[in-house]
Amino acid sequence: MITGKNYIGNRLSGEGDKTHHTVNPKLNIENPTEFVEATPEELEEAVSLSEKAFQTYKKISGGKRAVFLNTIADEIDALGNELIQMYCAESGLPEGRAAGERGRTVFQLRAFAKMVRKDDWRQNVIDVGQPDRNPSPKPDLRKTSIPLGPVVVFAASNFPLAFSTAGGDTASALAAGCPVIIKSHAMHSGTGELVASAIIKAVKKTGMPNGVFSNITGRGRTVGQALVKHPKIKAVGFTGSIAGGRALFDLAAQRNEPIPVFTEMGSINPVVITSNALDSRAEEIATQYAGSITLGTGQFCTKPGLILTVESEWTQVFIKDLAKKTISIEAQCMLHPNIKDGYVENGNLVSQQKGVTVMGKIDTLLGENYAASQVNAVSGSDFISNPKMHSEVFGPFSLVVICKDEKELISAINHLEGQLTGTIMAEESDKETLGEVVDALQSRVGRIIFNGVPTGVEVSGAMTHGGPYPASSDSRFTSVGLEAIKRWVRPFTYQGWPKEMLPDYLQD
Amino acid sequence: MITGKNYIGNRLSGEGDKTHHTVNPKLNIENPTEFVEATPEELEEAVSLSEKAFQTYKKISGGKRAVFLNTIADEIDALGNELIQMYCAESGLPEGRAAGERGRTVFQLRAFAKMVRKDDWRQNVIDVGQPDRNPSPKPDLRKTSIPLGPVVVFAASNFPLAFSTAGGDTASALAAGCPVIIKSHAMHSGTGELVASAIIKAVKKTGMPNGVFSNITGRGRTVGQALVKHPKIKAVGFTGSIAGGRALFDLAAQRNEPIPVFTEMGSINPVVITSNALDSRAEEIATQYAGSITLGTGQFCTKPGLILTVESEWTQVFIKDLAKKTISIEAQCMLHPNIKDGYVENGNLVSQQKGVTVMGKIDTLLGENYAASQVNAVSGSDFISNPKMHSEVFGPFSLVVICKDEKELISAINHLEGQLTGTIMAEESDKETLGEVVDALQSRVGRIIFNGVPTGVEVSGAMTHGGPYPASSDSRFTSVGLEAIKRWVRPFTYQGWPKEMLPDYLQD
Secondary structure (H helix, E strand, C coil), X not given: CCCCCEEECCEEECCCCCEECCEECCCCEECCCCEECCCHHHHHHHHHHHHHHHHHHCCCCHHHHHHHHHHHHHHHHHCHHHHHHHHHHHHCCCHHHHHHHHHHHHHHHHHHHHHHHCCHHHCCEEECCECCCCCCCECCEEEEEEECCCEEEXXXXXXXXXXXXCCHHHHHHHHHCCCEEEECCCCCHHHHHXXXXXXXXXXXXXXXXXXXXXXXXXXXXXHHHHHHHCCCCCEEEEECCHHHHHHHHHHHHHCCCCCCEXXXXXXXXXXXXXXXXXXXXXXXXXXXXXXXXXXHHHCCCCCCCEEXXXXXXXXHHHHHHHHHHHHHCCCCECCCHHHHHHHHHHHHHHHCCCCCEEEEECCCCCCCCECCCEEEEEEHHHHHCCHHHHCCCCCCEEEEEEXXXXXXXXXHHHCCCCEEXXXXXXXXXXXXXXXXXXXXXXXXXXXXXXXXCCCCCCCCCCCCCCCCCCCECCCCCCXXXXXXXXXXXXXXXXXXXXXXXXXXXXXX | CCCCCEEECCEEECCCCCEECCEECCCCEECCCCEECCCHHHHHHHHHHXXXXXXXXXXXXXXXXXXXHHHHHHHHHHCHHHHHHHHHHHHCCCHHHHHHHHHHHHHHHHHHHHHHHCCHHHCCEEECCECCCCCCCECCEEXXXXXXXXXXXXXCCCCCCCCCCCCHHHHHHHHHCCCEEEECCCCCHHHHHHHHHHHHHHHHHCCCCCCCEEEECCCCCHHHHHHHHCCCCCEEEEECCHHHHHHHHHHHHHCCCCCCEEEECCCCCEEEECHHHHHHHHHHHHHHHHHHHHHHHHCCCCCCCEEEEECCCCHHHHHHHHHHHHHHCCCXXXXXXXXXXXXXXXXXXXXXXXXXXXXXXXXXXXXXXXCCCEEEEEEHXXXXXXXXXXXXXXXXXXXXXXXXXXXXXXXXXXXXXXXXXXXXXXXXXXXXHCHHHHHHHHCCEEEEEECCCCCCCCCCCCCCCCCCCCCECCCCCCCCCHHHHHHHEEEEEEECCCHHHCCHHHCC
16 A cells, blocks of 8 residues: 655654655556655654664674565565556556566565675674784784665666665665665655565564664655765665766765765766677677667666777678667657656757767657667767767667777777776677777776676676766775675774674684 | 985976975974975876876786885885985984884785785686576676776875885785875975885886886975876875865865775774773773873874773872873974974863863973873863864873763763774773673774774784774775775676686686
8 A cells, every 4th residue: 555655764654745746657647646755854753763773773683684684575575466566657667577676676685685694794804913922912803894874775767676665775785784764766656665665564573673764755856965964874875867976976075974975877888899790790789789779768777878880891781780670679668758858858969969870760659758769870080079979868779889990999988988887799709809999998897798788787796887987986886786785884893802792703 | 315306107307496395303494305396297297107007007917016016115125224314304203113114114015915916805706607597698797806097195294104105005006006196295205205216116127117106296285186186096095184184085076087085084092991990900001091192292093082981989090190101201202393383282272171171291392393292181071062172182192081970971982073993991890881882982983992002003904994084084994904905996897708808817
């Protein structure tokens, strides 16, 4: 049952007078529930509860935190079809995607649960003392990791489950020992409330402290900014636009006590295709990339938005084929009318730049919020000289850059801002000559892929989902995979500490 | 031979017209060499060389980087007595301290050399692919750490060797694969130039790229701020005042591409002494702490500037004894007239606050720049209500807070900002009742010490030298010990990458 209210800790509360509805983008109508934005008083209570809960929660054993995380996973599964239907009604995404993303969400929760059952993730280091060392005794030093404190997580528009209310940020923060306050995404507040209700059930069932989780609703920036500025908040996770992420980063940096902000923002995910690869399998690559560009209506942060080639006899054939294949995939609905408007505006902006040719664009759409997939081409020199083409167009849109030689291609890479991923499509025979391209890509990205597509981010301890700014605000951490837990902890050293007062995991 | 010039890469250069001299604080006169501030053109050249050097240096093997670091250590040792004399002439510190700090500096370089001979420090994670996984193949993922790029290090005033030109920041950044540009400290430019000359010799002897190291001279903030704002600089290390560190942090956060800044700033290092500890060994503790307060003329970032007790029959006796013992240790010279002036000003500020009693202060000094050691006392309630007493007084100064009960003592801790260290002096019989005090301290500090003194920071893999703001700007990293290398790298993942193109350390 959706109420439209906030969870202030375990309590449903909707005292405010600002309200909003979510939108069914396929039907282009508002969904029925009225969601109530949290008041400043409700926010203050959520933060206070969170800080109080932290005092207890940080001391709860890894084993008990694991039970909590697994119970959240169980309760999300128990929401059953109600969650799937709400997800689809608020996102325009198909049921298969909803179920898949729920699976990923539950998998992440269980993976972090498994991880924190043991305390190895804390990167404990024991350096035993030497009281008789000369000229001065060596102290006994034992280092571990401790949680930072209450964390605010901003739900992402494009993954209503896996990067939202109980997504990777929440799972990793709760695993680390940090309470979480969710700023629910106004585009899928209903999905958010359902998942929040599952978390609150798990809080109660497993006896976690009231305030370890709150779910805050609101449209616009007021609520989120107030949370980021609150002195009791100690870190922030965000997935979304560069403008939104940077605004939060700036707020956090301007605090009296600056706090870490992990914003995963824009990326065009450059793909380099060698002439040899086109020579041997242009059609196969076109098929593969038409699928990757349009996957999830192009609404993935790893969508290949930029394809770089050196001009050869196959270039034009490939681009035409890629365009044809891309627009032959049935157009899909976007997440929200605002996202659709942004897609049209940003796509037009790039298409209208000097030297850009639209190679293919869908011209008939099923409904108001459907996206016209589009493939474009431009020369290397026009691309390099015009930064307007270097920004993300969120949606099924890609730009192929035809460079006159490898030097120009490398220059194009060097003109890019930081990216989540870089990809090389190449043949066996290319391997010895790829050094400079790999170097250039490596300096710009967090993950490099060989003969694959950048979409599909495996949840793995070896994953890096992050990259130089503005792909993320802090390239030193990943937001996907088990290592994401490192964002929410700091090192802490016990010196000369009595054995009986040390945590179990720092005993000899 | 000191020239007063900058090292722009391997080249000595002094094109500017702004100059300064260092000061011999013991004699209170200027030292003879005229140091020339780098011009904007010289800065630009240093940064360009650094960025070019990075392209080569990042690919140089760990084994060769180790030889480079060890050669720097050798060349610093080879400076012999010239370095020791220069150090003493510019810092007022005794020869024994100079030799000890040189030993620590050389030890750090060799420790990082040893560490990077193997590639384990990169925290490599290999997650082998499963091409036949259902429903989708699992990609082969291999994660490692790669260097961020050129780093600017600000030399510290209080450790002219171990936290300066070839100190821990420089050693860890060079070990990680990052070129370093030093902003030399204007109080010890001569010591800095000598050490820089040793590094440049090592660059040449081991065939490292020109630009992997530069040494920039200048007084005031112009030079340092220009470096932090430069787009080719990718990270910053700083040890110094809160005002100075925060200014750099703000500049870096305001860049188009924000960069990580590791500033190690102020700390008063609270020490809790239980009534039982005073009951059983007040005199021993007084002796121990008189030594720690005055060590290095109180110019250590871990100096115990705050001592917290619950009032008991022994409190007054202890404080009087601590004051007596502290001022009976011969007064020493401070690092610089400016540091002395700051000590007098900040010490007077605290002494003059309501409720503060000066329990002991040296009244006769050997020279102009000598510091009058001072111990003060105040009640818990006066301390808690007056933040002017919560800031660092850099020098041999400590404030004892007499709390009426444990509740007030914990409240005093909770009113503190972030700290590098916290210490508990306690008896066996106290252990079971210390829980709340430990909790409170843990939330405020990076390192907690039992029955010891906070001064003396071991170079160890288990050390945390850092803490919640403003102890450091990023509590998630240590600036001392081998883990300090993590500040200068970011994770990087190879997906589906051909074996023959993977680095050695990511092979099966």
